[in-house]
Amino acid sequence: MANVAGLCSSAKAEFLTGIHALGPGTGVPARSAGAADVIKAALFLASASRGVADTVYNTTGELAGTGGYTQGGVTVTMGTAPVVSSTEGCFTPSANFQWAAFTSSGAFDCVVLYNSSQGDKEISVHTFGSQSVVAGTFTLTMPSSVAGSALVRIA
């Protein structure tokens, strides 16, 4: 046997629930992990410029608040705790995102996740093929919350 360096698989899932605050700094939470933050999902136009440089959610490039869409997006259902699958920390919302009775204000290809409990800090940007919806329903079905496919993974 030999020692093997690496980030513990359990810690990867624990990072996703904010268990570890490695170092001081503005925004370091001093809270229990008993309840999930309120995470929201918002849709953005294909012409927008969302990306990894984003730090805080804003409405620049978001779909207009018309046609059944409310700016700020929908609340993500957080019914399932992050898990370790193989050696990856995995998080996937426990319900799909859906907008019904919806007409999009333009073509859109992006959903942004942000933490409305923590100053709207942006978490991730997910893209898909450009879509438009007319008097219909848009459903974004979540992947399986396992290694290789979960919505947010730490490998």
Added chain:
Amino acid sequence: MITTTKGLMDESALTKKCGMLSTDDEETTWVEFYLGDELVHRSVHVNLKKGLVLSSSVGVF
């Protein structure tokens, strides 16, 4: 009956078109209803096959 830009309408009065696109990252299906040449309903279902991954590593001395 389905929702359309003209209110609830009977599907039998409309022309229905469906489509599907599959890539490594997503599978998308859509259904459209037309009244003549006018698009009056379009619904989309995007099935994400995989999300984002952050790689992790630790330093060495």
